[in-house]
Amino acid sequence: MPAYQRIAAAYRGMIMSGELRPDDRLPTEHEIADRFGVVRQTVRTGLGILVTEGLIVARRPHGYFVRRREHMVYRPQEKSRPRPATPEMDRFSQQIVAEGRTPHQAIEVSLVQAAPDLAQRLGIAAGETVVARRRVRFINGEPTNINDSHFPIDLVKDSEIMSPAYLPRGTDQVLADLGYRQDRAIDEIFIRMPTPEEIHRLSLGPGTPVAAHYDTGYTAAGQPVQCTLNVLPGDRHKIVFERHWQGEPAG
Amino acid sequence: MPAYQRIAAAYRGMIMSGELRPDDRLPTEHEIADRFGVVRQTVRTGLGILVTEGLIVARRPHGYFVRRREHMVYRPQEKSRPRPATPEMDRFSQQIVAEGRTPHQAIEVSLVQAAPDLAQRLGIAAGETVVARRRVRFINGEPTNINDSHFPIDLVKDSEIMSPAYLPRGTDQVLADLGYRQDRAIDEIFIRMPTPEEIHRLSLGPGTPVAAHYDTGYTAAGQPVQCTLNVLPGDRHKIVFERHWQGEPAG
Known part of the structure; x- marks a missing residue:
């Protein structure tokens, strides 16, 4: 699986299990890049998938946050x-x-x-x-x-x-x-x-x-x-x- | 919506409604490229999404076919x-x-x-x-x-x-x-x-x-x-x- 998909899947899993809660901030792009051994653009692509899926929102310049979903x-x-x-x-x-x-x-x-x-x-x-x-x-x-x-x-x-x-x-x-x-x-x-x-x-x-x-x-x-x-x-x-x-x- | 996603969504819709049936062949990459006014690589990217979703299969050199799904x-x-x-x-x-x-x-x-x-x-x-x-x-x-x-x-x-x-x-x-x-x-x-x-x-x-x-x-x-x-x-x-x-x- 490409690295950006691994990043998307990893944070999706933490949100789904409740390990990351609504309004929690994700690690910075820099921290995630270090953790996965990739460049920041790859992190952005991966997190972009979760933005599209409606799981997280980007609030510049503060970072990425778990979206509060009203099911x-x-x-x-x-x-x-x-x-x-x-x-x-x-x-x-x-x-x-x-x-x-x-x-x-x-x-x-x-x-x-x-x-x-x-x-x-x-x-x-x-x-x-x-x-x-x-x-x-x-x-x-x-x-x-x-x-x-x-x-x-x-x-x-x-x-x-x-x-x-x-x-x-x-x-x-x-x-x-x-x-x-x-x-x-x-x-x-x-x-x-x-x-x-x-x-x-x-x-x-x-x-x-x-x-x-x-x-x-x-x-x-x-x-x-x-x-x-x-x-x-x-x-x-x-x-x-x-x-x-x-x-x-x-x- | 980018063209490759429009192509994916269009054929997904035809498969979902039953308009395209299992084992039906999709139009050729060339025909789809003409219809949407795009280059063939764009068609390939779009149909690639449907392959990943399990809706179609590529059988070279015959083309793309609707997958027979056993739900x-x-x-x-x-x-x-x-x-x-x-x-x-x-x-x-x-x-x-x-x-x-x-x-x-x-x-x-x-x-x-x-x-x-x-x-x-x-x-x-x-x-x-x-x-x-x-x-x-x-x-x-x-x-x-x-x-x-x-x-x-x-x-x-x-x-x-x-x-x-x-x-x-x-x-x-x-x-x-x-x-x-x-x-x-x-x-x-x-x-x-x-x-x-x-x-x-x-x-x-x-x-x-x-x-x-x-x-x-x-x-x-x-x-x-x-x-x-x-x-x-x-x-x-x-x-x-x-x-x-x-x-x-x-x-």
Whole structure:
């Protein structure tokens, strides 16, 4: 591995394990150069990777500091829990307001040809028309994640889902009111680097990996009625699930 | 964004959406250079990123091809489902054998000082001694993921967990037999680039992002009894959860 990558990986490891804490100062470029037996430019290249990944910030002339990251806690299970019949805000807005921050969503609705990844999950042929409800979610004015829902057009063509307005009760409730109540969902999470469109929509540094979370919802009869692709930049999210042991009683 | 990163991001997007399928050939370096208005070296740098990420392979003199990826389906929920009292294999080995592939695990047991990330989850002070049962799991001889379990030493010091032998019934059952049956677990998933140690243990390309999955298990009384850090390279895994809607009946 080249020296600049060894330097990046070494400090990444110390930040990840908690050995270096938010706002801690890294050693100087000179000290790191000595430690690794390299020139300062190599140190700068290595630390530049961590700046791009969002792990550290350069505050000239003071040096490099571990970035204080506010991970948004992302809980897919909240989606399938009961909520008031006439909520004032959708779940995302509720969570962010409860955290004392300001949510905002940019929504656009379009008719698109289903790409193979979506078509397969919705049980339709690639290229068939689906309704895409595409959102970028902002916290305190910063783009935070992507949430693009897709619906077979026949299910939703006469509904509010076709309007690019904010729906406080959420699209899951609209689907339920249309007779397509979801009973079961599959969450599939892939880890990868972002696509050009994702980089653009989220103003990402190109070195920031993302989770691509497909949420596919099925009725009790097993019909897929929506597939949402959530794109979560790794420097801003932690995905959380809670599990209960099944089978034998605890004790 | 520099041109080489635009090229990498563009083809990454086509592979992710399924527009380019496994074994498809990418356009030639010459064609891509024309399309983006750059020199061939820039194309090579851009595609080199996708080679490092494990998305494409270069087969000289034929060109670049989309890699056929076998994602291991990684299901945290399987951990908390009942299994036979005297299984012949642990869950990982069972799954891999069922897929017609050959599993193998390298296990080492050590006493370590808990890093802050683990100490916090186990409810102990950073630096206290924990038993680390560190595993690299192999499929068909290839390192696939890391699975490092950590236990407060007082709970397990007289048990089989201290032996670096393979335990077909699994450490969760050993804990249960010791009186620490897990009742509830929290799964936390972070998306990031790998640390130097992870790159070394998994023979990773430095451009491959990973999921760091912390599984913390609690008894019915709320005592944390183990914390496992699973490191899953993004090019080899898909994480899957299944959810059932709660509250109102479906229909």
